[in-house]
Amino acid sequence: MLLAPPGAKRQPPAPSAGEMQRRSLPIFQARGPLLSQLRSLDSAILIGETGSGKTTQIPQYLYEAGIGRQGIIAVTQPRRVAAISLATRVSDEKKTELGKLVGYTVRFEDFTSEETRIKFLTDGMLLREAIGDPLLRKYSVVILDEAHERTIHTDVLFGVVKAALKKRKDLGKFPLKVVIMSATMDVDQFSQYFNRAPVLYLEGRQHPIQIFYTKQPQSDYLQAALVSVFQIHQEAPSSQDILVFLTGQEEIEAMTKTCRDIAKHLPDGCPQMVVMPLYASLPYTQQLRVFQAAPKGYRKVILSTNIAETSITIAGIKYVVDTGMVKAKKFSPESGLEVLAVQRVSKAQAWQRTGRAGREDSGICYRLYTEDEFEKFDKMTIPEIQRCNLASVMLQLLALRIPNVLTFDFMSKPSPDAIQAAIEQLDLLGAVDRKEDQVTLTPLGRKMAAFPLEPKFSKTILMSPKFHCTEEILTIVSLLSVDSILYNPPSRRDEVQSVRKKFISSEGDHLTLLNIYRAFKNVSGNKEWCRENFVNNRNMMLVLDVRAQLRDICLKLSLPIESSRSDTGNIRRCLAHSLFMNTAELQPDGTYATVDSHQLVAIHPSSVLFHCKPACVMYNELLHTNKCYMRDLCVVDADWLYDAAPDYFRRKLRAAKN
DNA sequence: CTCTCCCT
Incomplete structure (x- = not known):
């Protein structure tokens, strides 16, 4: 050597x-x-x-x-x-x-x-x-x-x-x-x-997965899924579990019930079946059930949204049934509306679903569409940046001191309309200055960027000291910036309604949520109380974390933090400063039209104002599903809106006259 | 007469 x-x-x-x-x-x-x-x-x-x-x-x-x-x-x-x-x-x-x-x-x-x-x-x-x-x-x-x-x-x-x-x-x-x-x-x-x-x-280490397509296109994917599940159930050993991809909560709950009913009347010799729904708004304890093995002789059938595509991985899945459908948001910049619609998955998404069958051993995937149909699916899912409101992204880019945000080097560029709409929104909130195609951050805008929130929420917080209601606004913003704290199982609707009555504020959803938060704090975050009141405990705990973080940021910005106590008018006046562009008026025919673009809109059935007809409301967001729904509403005086954004409404009036 | 999903 x-x-x-x-x-x-x-x-x-x-x-x-x-x-x-x-x-x-x-x-x-x-x-x-x-x-x-x-x-x-x-x-x-x-x-x-x-x-x-x-x-x-x-x-x-x-x-x-x-x-x-x-x-x-x-x-x-x-x-x-x-x-x-x-x-x-x-x-x-x-x-x-x-x-x-x-x-x-x-x-x-x-x-x-x-x-x-x-x-x-x-x-x-x-x-x-x-x-x-x-x-x-x-x-x-x-x-x-x-x-x-x-x-x-x-x-x-x-x-x-x-x-x-x-x-x-x-x-x-x-x-x-x-x-x-x-x-x-x-x-x-x-x-x-x-x-x-x-x-x-x-190289990867996936186990082989057999794929079966249908011979004919299926007009009813729910029926097709049901048939597939029970076909597998009658043929395969009971230890092999099935994962079915569906689109939403309602559909999954209905299918769960149907499967359970059918499973009661199966012929002798057929294995038993445990059917479990799985979607994000399901309480945590119920989500955890999908990880438990079914008792001996029972087959586990999980009916899931796309949460099981990437976020939740379940061991022991042998069969995947892919309906090829997904509920997803699309953004139409012309109307400025987000549309939530059931649509075809992309090829990439279909492969992701298929892969869920081969995690520990070889698997089988039933695709409830034909191979020809599959070939026509989009190759990739459209990147999120091309489907969303860009107000937050633009504010962040400005805070990053990107020289020109309008020409930022995106890998997949959003449409110019979407970028303009976002800048317009930031302008209305007072976050930016616009001079000859140059967009810059105002001091207010820079403070807004300090909050991990949508710009309209940061704006509300920054306005709140003027109305002496920062404590309340912090609570409301925290409640609105997490997934809903309300658990609404469709099968127990009457119970939910009667229990929730005591919290309802005639002034709308924002103040109703505030009432629930205060009641929750009064019982020191009691889990039992949450269960009895159909409040999602996990999301409520998250609200506490978010609120603490936002409060910290307020302190760093030296905002005085006061409570308005029982004065709810001030809270609503403050909200008007960030929601003034999201307002709708009651029409003589009983429908609502937005002030901004005269879009026909409706009150979402989950709102406490659903059966009420206030003359003027502001809302957190519009979501287009069956109808164009306003979500999270607050009753507002037209005068307050004018006070909050005089220039905006003067322009609106002038436009209306011409 | 109803809400895919994730994240600061």
């Missing part, structure tokens, strides 16, 4: 069992090429299916190879639970305590320290950090994972990291490296966008 070169280290100890396990992953093959690429280049695209181990291994490879030791390696995730569980797993693999070398940051939870070098965080969290530091100077490497999901935050981050990378290169210090990790989609688009970054492909 040759002499070791000077300074060479001694032979490293033999790899441990855990280390051998890590080396056996298929991704280990990609280690060399990836590291040499990232030593010489700024960015790389990594394509690999779930199960390739890329998310847990790549950050460790980079760290172990000493790439980016001078800073932190960030790994973003679209979901909180993913960020938390990945950090836990990687810190276990490194045999370190969570929060030391490996940590995570999500809203309300920060498990990092001075020592942290690998940090998992939600994409929304990194975006928020970027407002304080657009160059992301803490980070040496940013890994954007699950990029194919194209969440609105990931899409904005694409532009933010691309700009930061260039700027840091131009400055000639702390180079930033960017890794985009995605499933097998969008590859060319990613590479093009990141200056023709090289693409590495990784």
Whole structure:
């Protein structure tokens, strides 16, 4: 043997069992090429299916190879639970305590320290950090994972990291490296966008899944799903569970009932069946039931929305039944309306659903559409950034000091109409100045950007000291910025109504919610009270966290925090300052029309004002489903609206005269 | 006479 070169280290100890396990992953093959690429280049695209181990291994490879030791390696995730569980797993693999070398940051939870070098965080969290530091100077490497999901935050981050990378290169210090990790989609688009970054492909470890299409197109996907479930049920061993993808709560509850009824009258020798609904607004304890194994001799049938596509993973699913339908939001910039409609899934989404059958073993997927129909599905789901109101995004870009937000380098550009509509909304709220195609943030706008909220909510908070009702506005905004705290099981409607009566305010939903919050605080957040009053305890706990965070921001901005106590007029006057563009008037024929565009709208049946006919209302949002519904309403005096935004209403009056 | 889903 040759002499070791000077300074060479001694032979490293033999790899441990855990280390051998890590080396056996298929991704280990990609280690060399990836590291040499990232030593010489700024960015790389990594394509690999779930199960390739890329998310847990790549950050460790980079760290172990000493790439980016001078800073932190960030790994973003679209979901909180993913960020938390990945950090836990990687810190276990490194045999370190969570929060030391490996940590995570999500809203309300920060498990990092001075020592942290690998940090998992939600994409929304990194975006928020970027407002304080657009160059992301803490980070040496940013890994954007699950990029194919194209969440609105990931899409904005694409532009933010691309700009930061260039700027840091131009400055000639702390180079930033960017890794985009995605499933097998969008590859060319990613590479093009990141200056023709090289693409590495990784092998996955999926189990084989057999796919069956229907021979004929199905006119009734619910009927088809029902037939499929019971066909599988009569043929397959009872230990094999079924996951059915449907579109919404109502549909799922109805189907659950039908399945249970049919299951009662099955022929002898047929296994028993447990049917479980699954959707986001279901109380947490009921969601947890889908993880429990069914008793022996029983088959588990889960009827789910797209929550089971990515957010919730259930073990032991052998069969997936895909109706090919999904309920999703579309944005029409012309009308400025968000439309929630049942529509076809994309091919990418269909593959995601199919994959849910092969997580531990081979699986079977029944697609309730023909192969020809499938071929006509869109390749990808339209990125969220092209389907949403952009007011928040534009405010964030302005806060990031992007030179010209109107020409921001999006990977998939939203329509100019959507961008204009967002700027218009910010202008009405007083957040921006517009001069010859230049949009800049006002001091008010900069304060608004400090809140993790929709601009109209931040505006209300900032106006509240003037009305001496900041305590109440903080509560109302918190209640409105989480999923509904009200649990409305359709089968117990009468019970819900009678129990809720005591909280109802004739002034509308905002004050009704405030009453419920106050009652909840009076019993110190009692769980039993929540159950009895059909209040979603988990969401209510979230409200407390949100409120505390918003209150902190108010204190940092030195806002005086007062309570209006029983004066509800002041609260509504304050709300008018941010909802004045969302108002509707009662017409002689008993319908409502918006003041802004004379759109025909209706009061949503979930509103406490549903059976009332106030002359003038303001609402939080319009949602187009069967009808165009106003959600979360508040009774308002026309005079207050005029006081809140005189210019706006003067313009409206002038437009009406012409 | 009713609300896919995630996130700061």
